[in-house]
Amino acid sequence: MLDAITVDEAVHELRPDFAVLVMTAEGLDNGPSDDESAAWLAEAAKNAPVDDPHLDAWRDAYRAFGAKPQRTRPSVDALLRRVDALPAVNKVVDAYNAVSVAYALPIGGEDLDAYQGPARLVRATGDEPFDTTAAGEPAVEHPAAGEVVWRDDAGVTCRRWNWRQCVRTRLTEDTRNALFLLETLAPYEPARLREAGEALAARLRGITPGVRIGTRLVGGA
Numbered sequence: 001m002l003d004a005i006t007v008d009e010a011v012h013e014l015r016p017d018f019a020v021l022v023m024t025a026e027g028l029d030n031g032p033s034d035d036e037s038a039a040w041l042a043e044a045a046k047n048a049p050v051d052d053p054h055l056d057a058w059r060d061a062y063r064a065f066g067a068k069p070q071r072t073r074p075s076v077d078a079l080l081r082r083v084d085a086l087p088a089v090n091k092v093v094d095a096y097n098a099v100s101v102a103y104a105l106p107i108g109g110e111d112l113d114a115y116q117g118p119a120r121l122v123r124a125t126g127d128e129p130f131d132t133t134a135a136g137e138p139a140v141e142h143p144a145a146g147e148v149v150w151r152d153d154a155g156v157t158c159r160r161w162n163w164r165q166c167v168r169t170r171l172t173e174d175t176r177n178a179l180f181l182l183e184t185l186a187p188y189e190p191a192r193l194r195e196a197g198e199a200l201a202a203r204l205r206g207i208t209p210g211v212r213i214g215t216r217l218v219g220g221a
Contacts, residue, residue, distance in 0.1 A: 027210055030208075040203065049080075092178060119181075122149060126142055
């Protein structure tokens, strides 16, 4: 999967400064949130950055493809606005949400085994399926034409770059193999991105000492 992940040229044209650190974690032993993962979230909330310029870069990127960031916020923006009550989901999700908050960095977490073909970041045509829920029931939506989305062969896995994930690839307590997308725009420093990746890898090794981790940087200077 790592070598097959791509960012389409149309996305590069929109934001030439975009880079994503892709991480796979295989052999995870995930489980329910516990006191340890609650402490990760609490520590991240206590030290959460304020008015980080990375947030403004993401808001500008959303506007560039027609989204309204006040209505559909970049994922890290939404998390930081809930920093006093970060949701506990499961240990792996808690781990990457804590790193996302601490580093003001959008991070997506996906169940690798649910993928059909490689992940790629593209501008949507508008007819791709996106499986979600509406009023508690399964539903299928479609992105707007030109919207930046992550997708695989089966459809959209995350809408509006990093706004909302589909149901199919969500990380659950049964997830054993995961894909993480750590996404940056200028002025985010490469060294800070590497540090965030190392922090996430350390959390995952704490959950599962034998986890097999691979990384690849896509895009950037």
